[in-house]
Amino acid sequence: MQIKNAHLALVEQQKTNEYDLLILGGGINGSMLYRVASDSSKKVILIEKKDFSSGTSQASGMMVWGGILYLKNLEFNLVRKFCKARDNLIKHSNGVYKRRFNYTFLKNGERSSLVMKIGLALYRLLGSFRRSATKSITNKQLPSEWDKSRFNGGLSYEEGFLKESDSQFTINLLHTKNTSGSKAHNYSVVQEIKWLDELKCFKVHFSDHQNQNHTIYVKTIVNACGVWAEGVNEKFGFKTKASHHFSKGVYLLLKNTDKQQDAFVVDMEKNGDTLCWVPWGETVMWGPTETSIGSVDELPVTQDDVEFLLGKLNSKLEHKISHQDIINVRTGIRPLVKFNGQEFKNSLELSRKAILESDPKLPWHTIFGGKISGGLEFSNKAYRSIFGKKPNQIQHNSTPAAPVTRDFFNGTALPDVAWTVKNTQVRCLEDYLRRRTNIAQWIPVGGLGFKNEYLPDLKKISELIHESSTDAKIDFERYIDLQKKERYKWEN
Template identity: 35%
Template sequence: MEACDPVNEARRAEFRRVDGAVYDVAVIGAGVSGARIFHQLCGMGYRVLLLDRGDFASGTSQASGMMIWGGLLYLKDLDFPTVGKLCRARDEWIDRVPEKVRAAGLLYLQGKKETRNRHLVQTGMWLYWLMGSLKRRFPGGGVGAEGLDFLKDGKGGGFSFEEAVLKESDCRFVLDWILPFATGESAALNHCEAHEMVFDHSRKLWRLDLRARLHGHESTVRTRFIVNAAGVWTDEVNDLLGVDSPYRHELSKGVYLSIRKPQTLDDILIFDTGKDGDTFTVAPWGPVALCGPTETRVTCLRDGFRPEAQDVRSLLRLCRENLKDRLGPEDIVSLRCGVRPLAVKRGFSKVVHPLELSRRHLVHHDSSRKVISVYGGKLTSCGLMAEEVRKLISSSIERRGDGVAKSMGVPPEEHFPGLGSSVPGAEWCRDHERCLTLEDYLRRRTNIAQWIPRGGLGRHSENTDTIRSIARVFSPDDAAAETALASYQKSVCMRHDAVLAEV
């Protein structure tokens, strides 16, 4: 009897559903930018196809610090319009989606040796609060570190203010924009590549030949527009599309490490490193604290997606400078590593520290080839970027009316060893959230791989049997489940164990 393979059957049905379809827009890249653009266009009634070679949010969007910043970064350059725009965007997230985003307190701490003039910092905080329309908590000065017994002595003279954070995770934030419109006239395909993209100049249509990377199913679709939201791969995709853009990306590698959250850590702490204008944050996230990030310029994408021992050593040094406990590799729960795309003009040739480059987004419209490319951006501004794209699409394609979002229901919850909170069940995620692999589930549908040491396996692999049972949910038989488990164990050894062994 042939083994039951629900993942493969669902993929076959999905590729049959889209085969031969003509879409208004195909969005390439399902990170936070692509997901928000997809949601915005679907909500306007457009027929949209979302594609990603990996899982949803499997690139830069899975390696954030969970922060929804206003425009504080741009205050030092006196870029007041950008400051105001990003503050309004931050506040809109808090007001519109309180189930996803909440206000959070921050405490900026200087050491005994102040590297920034405290009076200028205080004035800047007040100005920032005013430009945010007085909506956030009034910034306080002269704040000490009382009650934070895990900090080293001498951390005082701080300033308190308020920003926003994601409630659950960056991956969930992305996924929640995709799933309500992933069925019906629109579609969202993860682990899917467009292996050939051809523009028909006479019909003004793109032909996309699609292939499921895990199961091999194929389909052909056509689309009137392509939105290239591939993040750090935007330049590469534009080369394939034949688009000559005036912009490109510089790349910055960012690494966080997580440790067990100190009991009295409630607000996000920001420490002045005194180097390159950089800061070091310690932010509570569930049972862990995210410490980081690093900022390292990279010229090769392959070099950017794996944390190196030197990244970990740098972060541990900052932890030891600011926290009482002398943390070592054995105290690290997980590592997060991503590559930030920083938008620059194509002719930009300076070699500068990534912090000197803007996090602003840029949008390029190639009207002759019907391609819109988006560059840069951040969690805060993804809605602003999506609105710019929507306006460009609306100028060429008449909207069809309001789209209808599907309610996803409430998933059954399960317990995972070592977690104080429950997680959505693996079968639910497989059947309702396009969760295709063991890693999709542990890393992006849940926070198991980030909150339990060694990708959920446990410090001594004590959770192996539990993860084996989860692997069976995504596999046609026990042999395939064992192969999936072995592959996941190998990836944990490479991305976690091997790195820490070199520290």
């Protein structure tokens, strides 16, 4: 009798706190799947250890591309799928726009213009001619700072690009109204996961951003923790055939002096790799590097990363630039899928596709790899594999727009601080400056300014975020200290 009552109490508790799906990790992969599943009437809970999009998904090149580079590895099917995914987003999402990229030819460069013309024609064919035709450009159309004597014009083609940022695109996927009762929590930690055979679900204990403990019951779990996925599997006792190879990428952010709109691709003169010069608001992103690393702890930008990028850029500029010209840096680790025993010389040989590996015994799935490009198609496929049916089409553009404030940074239009706190779970200065806006990337030293001129703005924003003045002061001081320390690591 006692056992029966205990079982009934468990069933009752389970009903109220029951979810169809728990997603661990709020990067692009977790957030996209959250959106697909909740728009298909599944009750989803997403738990993110830090802030949403604070992992690799805040450090990308923001291209929604058809994967032209993968033509080199003859991955035609992957390119065809990426092109379709890119064009769907350009058509349906107001977070993505079409943008011209210019592949430039270095004098004495590795690639001939004929090979590139054929490559771009094939690329357009694989994209079923949905993008406009390739055009030639002359040296006059290159950025004004570049040393034209090193170039021989280029070829211009069309790709997709994120309108605001990778973080804002990701966070917008989470903050729409849903009728399925789905919830996303940032700064929350899963402490324990246990499979209950009698109820055919997992019992999960987690603590939220206020350290409040919760118990939930979930039918299925997806580990979408990016480069941290293996660590999470290990913690909860799951083994997989796939794993991640870690590839660090760094960009320098420089001043966008001639307000260029187009992006430029430059040959690296080695391995057939390229670097990109991509105007982004007040800045130009120059990079990324591609360095294999052994652990996720090797993330911080080093002096070597900065010297490498500065060297490559200075060899193509008329007037050399130095560390003082760098506004900020951005860095992340690419989660690249590799299988047991797979041999490769260079991380560029690894495919950039995403896979879902499912545990043979329990409803536990892990996402390996993936990109922003193709992320929606991958989530649709993952949903089909998990729930055995097609998902509904997601509702694009349904995130409510934030009211605008012009109170800070010389009248820059920004989302209202109190609104972002209430509606997008901003918990500290960094959440607002780095991921709800681009201030921490577009204004020197993470938004402080080279002469600390924006300190009063940061102080006021911190006071708007926190209810207690003590918390506001602690957060403000911690943020400033962190920005200065991070810069010191690569500047000196």
